[in-house]
Amino acid sequence: MRWLNLSLLILYPLAWSAPLLRAGLLPLFDLTEISVLTGLQxxxxxxxxxxxxxxxxxxxxxxxxxxxxxxxxxxxxxxxALPVLHLLGKLAMADVFLIALYITLAKGIGLGRIETAWGLYLFTACILASLFLSLAASRRPHVSTSETVKIDHTD
Structure with missing residues:
Protein backbone atom coordinates (compact mmCIF):
# COMPACT_ATOMS: atom_id res chain seq x y z
CA MET A 1 0.00 0.00 0.00
CA ARG A 2 2.84 2.39 0.81
CA TRP A 3 4.36 2.07 -2.64
CA LEU A 4 1.04 2.46 -4.41
CA ASN A 5 0.54 5.72 -2.54
CA LEU A 6 4.06 6.88 -3.41
CA SER A 7 3.40 6.09 -7.08
CA LEU A 8 0.61 8.68 -6.97
CA LEU A 9 3.26 11.36 -6.43
CA ILE A 10 4.42 10.55 -9.97
CA LEU A 11 1.06 9.70 -11.51
CA TYR A 12 -0.71 12.91 -10.42
CA PRO A 13 1.56 15.27 -12.40
CA LEU A 14 1.30 12.92 -15.38
CA ALA A 15 -2.49 12.97 -15.12
CA TRP A 16 -2.51 16.77 -14.85
CA SER A 17 -0.68 17.12 -18.14
CA ALA A 18 -2.45 14.26 -19.95
CA PRO A 19 -5.37 15.10 -22.27
CA LEU A 20 -8.67 14.86 -20.39
CA LEU A 21 -10.90 15.93 -23.24
CA ARG A 22 -10.84 16.71 -26.90
CA ALA A 23 -13.12 19.60 -27.72
CA GLY A 24 -14.08 21.35 -30.93
CA LEU A 25 -16.58 23.96 -31.99
CA LEU A 26 -18.12 22.10 -34.90
CA PRO A 27 -17.88 18.46 -35.96
CA LEU A 28 -15.90 19.39 -39.10
CA PHE A 29 -12.98 21.06 -37.29
CA ASP A 30 -10.08 19.41 -35.50
CA LEU A 31 -10.44 18.83 -31.79
CA THR A 32 -8.25 20.62 -29.25
CA GLU A 33 -6.88 18.54 -26.39
CA ILE A 34 -7.57 19.91 -22.93
CA SER A 35 -5.66 18.85 -19.83
CA VAL A 36 -5.97 19.95 -16.23
CA LEU A 37 -3.00 22.28 -16.71
CA THR A 38 -4.19 23.82 -20.00
CA GLY A 39 -7.66 24.24 -18.53
CA LEU A 40 -6.19 26.00 -15.51
CA GLN A 41 -4.08 28.25 -17.75
CA ALA A 81 -3.91 13.78 11.33
CA LEU A 82 -6.14 11.24 9.55
CA PRO A 83 -9.29 13.43 9.78
CA VAL A 84 -7.40 16.24 8.01
CA LEU A 85 -6.29 13.81 5.30
CA HIS A 86 -9.87 12.61 4.98
CA LEU A 87 -11.04 16.22 4.51
CA LEU A 88 -8.38 16.78 1.83
CA GLY A 89 -9.68 13.66 0.09
CA LYS A 90 -13.19 15.07 0.02
CA LEU A 91 -11.90 18.31 -1.44
CA ALA A 92 -9.98 16.38 -4.09
CA MET A 93 -13.16 14.65 -5.29
CA ALA A 94 -14.60 18.05 -6.21
CA ASP A 95 -12.40 18.21 -9.32
CA VAL A 96 -13.93 15.01 -10.73
CA PHE A 97 -17.34 16.61 -10.27
CA LEU A 98 -16.17 19.77 -12.07
CA ILE A 99 -14.92 17.78 -15.07
CA ALA A 100 -18.20 15.88 -15.28
CA LEU A 101 -20.08 19.17 -15.10
CA TYR A 102 -17.99 20.68 -17.92
CA ILE A 103 -18.61 17.65 -20.16
CA THR A 104 -22.35 17.75 -19.45
CA LEU A 105 -22.58 21.49 -20.16
CA ALA A 106 -20.56 21.25 -23.36
CA LYS A 107 -22.62 18.37 -24.70
CA GLY A 108 -25.84 20.21 -23.84
CA ILE A 109 -24.91 23.23 -25.97
CA GLY A 110 -25.13 21.19 -29.16
CA LEU A 111 -22.67 23.29 -31.19
CA GLY A 112 -19.49 21.65 -30.06
CA ARG A 113 -18.10 18.20 -29.86
CA ILE A 114 -16.54 16.71 -26.74
CA GLU A 115 -14.66 13.42 -26.52
CA THR A 116 -13.09 12.04 -23.39
CA ALA A 117 -9.38 11.16 -23.57
CA TRP A 118 -7.15 8.73 -21.71
CA GLY A 119 -6.01 11.35 -19.20
CA LEU A 120 -9.52 11.59 -17.77
CA TYR A 121 -9.39 7.91 -16.89
CA LEU A 122 -5.87 8.23 -15.44
CA PHE A 123 -6.85 11.27 -13.39
CA THR A 124 -10.01 9.54 -12.12
CA ALA A 125 -7.98 6.40 -11.28
CA CYS A 126 -5.52 8.50 -9.27
CA ILE A 127 -8.34 10.12 -7.29
CA LEU A 128 -10.07 6.77 -6.66
CA ALA A 129 -6.79 5.06 -5.69
CA SER A 130 -6.10 7.87 -3.26
CA LEU A 131 -9.59 7.49 -1.80
CA PHE A 132 -9.12 3.72 -1.42
CA LEU A 133 -5.70 4.16 0.22
CA SER A 134 -7.01 6.71 2.71
CA LEU A 135 -9.92 4.43 3.64
CA ALA A 136 -7.49 1.54 4.11
CA ALA A 137 -5.22 3.73 6.25
CA SER A 138 -8.06 4.76 8.53
CA ARG A 139 -8.92 1.10 9.20
CA ARG A 140 -5.48 -0.21 10.10
CA PRO A 141 -3.58 0.40 13.33
CA HIS A 142 -0.77 2.90 13.23
CA VAL A 143 2.72 1.43 13.37
CA SER A 144 5.50 3.84 14.21
CA THR A 145 8.99 3.44 12.83
CA SER A 146 10.33 2.84 16.35
CA GLU A 147 8.15 -0.26 16.60
CA THR A 148 9.20 -1.69 13.26
CA VAL A 149 12.94 -1.50 13.89
CA LYS A 150 14.09 -3.48 16.93
CA ILE A 151 17.76 -3.35 17.80
CA ASP A 152 19.26 -5.90 20.14
CA HIS A 153 21.73 -4.27 22.53
CA THR A 154 22.62 -7.38 24.56
CA ASP A 155 26.42 -7.26 24.14
Missing amino acids: SLWASDVFLALVVTVFALFAPYLKTIGLALYDFGLLSPR
Whole structure:
Protein backbone atom coordinates (compact mmCIF):
# COMPACT_ATOMS: atom_id res chain seq x y z
CA MET A 1 0.00 0.00 0.00
CA ARG A 2 2.84 2.39 0.81
CA TRP A 3 4.36 2.07 -2.64
CA LEU A 4 1.04 2.46 -4.41
CA ASN A 5 0.54 5.72 -2.54
CA LEU A 6 4.06 6.88 -3.41
CA SER A 7 3.40 6.09 -7.08
CA LEU A 8 0.61 8.68 -6.97
CA LEU A 9 3.26 11.36 -6.43
CA ILE A 10 4.42 10.55 -9.97
CA LEU A 11 1.06 9.70 -11.51
CA TYR A 12 -0.71 12.91 -10.42
CA PRO A 13 1.56 15.27 -12.40
CA LEU A 14 1.30 12.92 -15.38
CA ALA A 15 -2.49 12.97 -15.12
CA TRP A 16 -2.51 16.77 -14.85
CA SER A 17 -0.68 17.12 -18.14
CA ALA A 18 -2.45 14.26 -19.95
CA PRO A 19 -5.37 15.10 -22.27
CA LEU A 20 -8.67 14.86 -20.39
CA LEU A 21 -10.90 15.93 -23.24
CA ARG A 22 -10.84 16.71 -26.90
CA ALA A 23 -13.12 19.60 -27.72
CA GLY A 24 -14.08 21.35 -30.93
CA LEU A 25 -16.58 23.96 -31.99
CA LEU A 26 -18.12 22.10 -34.90
CA PRO A 27 -17.88 18.46 -35.96
CA LEU A 28 -15.90 19.39 -39.10
CA PHE A 29 -12.98 21.06 -37.29
CA ASP A 30 -10.08 19.41 -35.50
CA LEU A 31 -10.44 18.83 -31.79
CA THR A 32 -8.25 20.62 -29.25
CA GLU A 33 -6.88 18.54 -26.39
CA ILE A 34 -7.57 19.91 -22.93
CA SER A 35 -5.66 18.85 -19.83
CA VAL A 36 -5.97 19.95 -16.23
CA LEU A 37 -3.00 22.28 -16.71
CA THR A 38 -4.19 23.82 -20.00
CA GLY A 39 -7.66 24.24 -18.53
CA LEU A 40 -6.19 26.00 -15.51
CA GLN A 41 -4.08 28.25 -17.75
CA SER A 42 -7.21 29.35 -19.61
CA LEU A 43 -9.08 29.81 -16.37
CA TRP A 44 -6.32 31.97 -14.87
CA ALA A 45 -6.60 34.26 -17.89
CA SER A 46 -10.37 34.70 -17.55
CA ASP A 47 -11.40 34.19 -13.90
CA VAL A 48 -8.68 34.33 -11.24
CA PHE A 49 -10.92 33.44 -8.28
CA LEU A 50 -12.38 30.35 -9.95
CA ALA A 51 -8.88 29.37 -11.13
CA LEU A 52 -7.61 29.60 -7.56
CA VAL A 53 -10.45 27.41 -6.26
CA VAL A 54 -10.00 24.79 -8.98
CA THR A 55 -6.21 24.82 -8.49
CA VAL A 56 -6.65 24.09 -4.80
CA PHE A 57 -9.13 21.25 -5.46
CA ALA A 58 -7.46 19.73 -8.52
CA LEU A 59 -3.78 20.08 -7.65
CA PHE A 60 -3.02 20.94 -4.05
CA ALA A 61 -5.66 18.93 -2.14
CA PRO A 62 -4.94 15.53 -3.71
CA TYR A 63 -1.17 16.03 -3.70
CA LEU A 64 -1.06 17.19 -0.06
CA LYS A 65 -3.28 14.28 0.92
CA THR A 66 -0.95 11.85 -0.85
CA ILE A 67 2.11 13.33 0.86
CA GLY A 68 0.33 13.21 4.24
CA LEU A 69 -0.70 9.60 3.73
CA ALA A 70 2.90 8.70 2.79
CA LEU A 71 4.14 10.35 5.97
CA TYR A 72 1.51 8.40 7.94
CA ASP A 73 2.43 5.13 6.23
CA PHE A 74 6.08 5.51 7.17
CA GLY A 75 5.29 6.47 10.77
CA LEU A 76 6.23 10.13 10.38
CA LEU A 77 2.72 11.54 10.92
CA SER A 78 0.42 10.98 13.87
CA PRO A 79 -2.86 9.07 13.43
CA ARG A 80 -4.54 12.23 14.77
CA ALA A 81 -3.91 13.78 11.33
CA LEU A 82 -6.14 11.24 9.55
CA PRO A 83 -9.29 13.43 9.78
CA VAL A 84 -7.40 16.24 8.01
CA LEU A 85 -6.29 13.81 5.30
CA HIS A 86 -9.87 12.61 4.98
CA LEU A 87 -11.04 16.22 4.51
CA LEU A 88 -8.38 16.78 1.83
CA GLY A 89 -9.68 13.66 0.09
CA LYS A 90 -13.19 15.07 0.02
CA LEU A 91 -11.90 18.31 -1.44
CA ALA A 92 -9.98 16.38 -4.09
CA MET A 93 -13.16 14.65 -5.29
CA ALA A 94 -14.60 18.05 -6.21
CA ASP A 95 -12.40 18.21 -9.32
CA VAL A 96 -13.93 15.01 -10.73
CA PHE A 97 -17.34 16.61 -10.27
CA LEU A 98 -16.17 19.77 -12.07
CA ILE A 99 -14.92 17.78 -15.07
CA ALA A 100 -18.20 15.88 -15.28
CA LEU A 101 -20.08 19.17 -15.10
CA TYR A 102 -17.99 20.68 -17.92
CA ILE A 103 -18.61 17.65 -20.16
CA THR A 104 -22.35 17.75 -19.45
CA LEU A 105 -22.58 21.49 -20.16
CA ALA A 106 -20.56 21.25 -23.36
CA LYS A 107 -22.62 18.37 -24.70
CA GLY A 108 -25.84 20.21 -23.84
CA ILE A 109 -24.91 23.23 -25.97
CA GLY A 110 -25.13 21.19 -29.16
CA LEU A 111 -22.67 23.29 -31.19
CA GLY A 112 -19.49 21.65 -30.06
CA ARG A 113 -18.10 18.20 -29.86
CA ILE A 114 -16.54 16.71 -26.74
CA GLU A 115 -14.66 13.42 -26.52
CA THR A 116 -13.09 12.04 -23.39
CA ALA A 117 -9.38 11.16 -23.57
CA TRP A 118 -7.15 8.73 -21.71
CA GLY A 119 -6.01 11.35 -19.20
CA LEU A 120 -9.52 11.59 -17.77
CA TYR A 121 -9.39 7.91 -16.89
CA LEU A 122 -5.87 8.23 -15.44
CA PHE A 123 -6.85 11.27 -13.39
CA THR A 124 -10.01 9.54 -12.12
CA ALA A 125 -7.98 6.40 -11.28
CA CYS A 126 -5.52 8.50 -9.27
CA ILE A 127 -8.34 10.12 -7.29
CA LEU A 128 -10.07 6.77 -6.66
CA ALA A 129 -6.79 5.06 -5.69
CA SER A 130 -6.10 7.87 -3.26
CA LEU A 131 -9.59 7.49 -1.80
CA PHE A 132 -9.12 3.72 -1.42
CA LEU A 133 -5.70 4.16 0.22
CA SER A 134 -7.01 6.71 2.71
CA LEU A 135 -9.92 4.43 3.64
CA ALA A 136 -7.49 1.54 4.11
CA ALA A 137 -5.22 3.73 6.25
CA SER A 138 -8.06 4.76 8.53
CA ARG A 139 -8.92 1.10 9.20
CA ARG A 140 -5.48 -0.21 10.10
CA PRO A 141 -3.58 0.40 13.33
CA HIS A 142 -0.77 2.90 13.23
CA VAL A 143 2.72 1.43 13.37
CA SER A 144 5.50 3.84 14.21
CA THR A 145 8.99 3.44 12.83
CA SER A 146 10.33 2.84 16.35
CA GLU A 147 8.15 -0.26 16.60
CA THR A 148 9.20 -1.69 13.26
CA VAL A 149 12.94 -1.50 13.89
CA LYS A 150 14.09 -3.48 16.93
CA ILE A 151 17.76 -3.35 17.80
CA ASP A 152 19.26 -5.90 20.14
CA HIS A 153 21.73 -4.27 22.53
CA THR A 154 22.62 -7.38 24.56
CA ASP A 155 26.42 -7.26 24.14
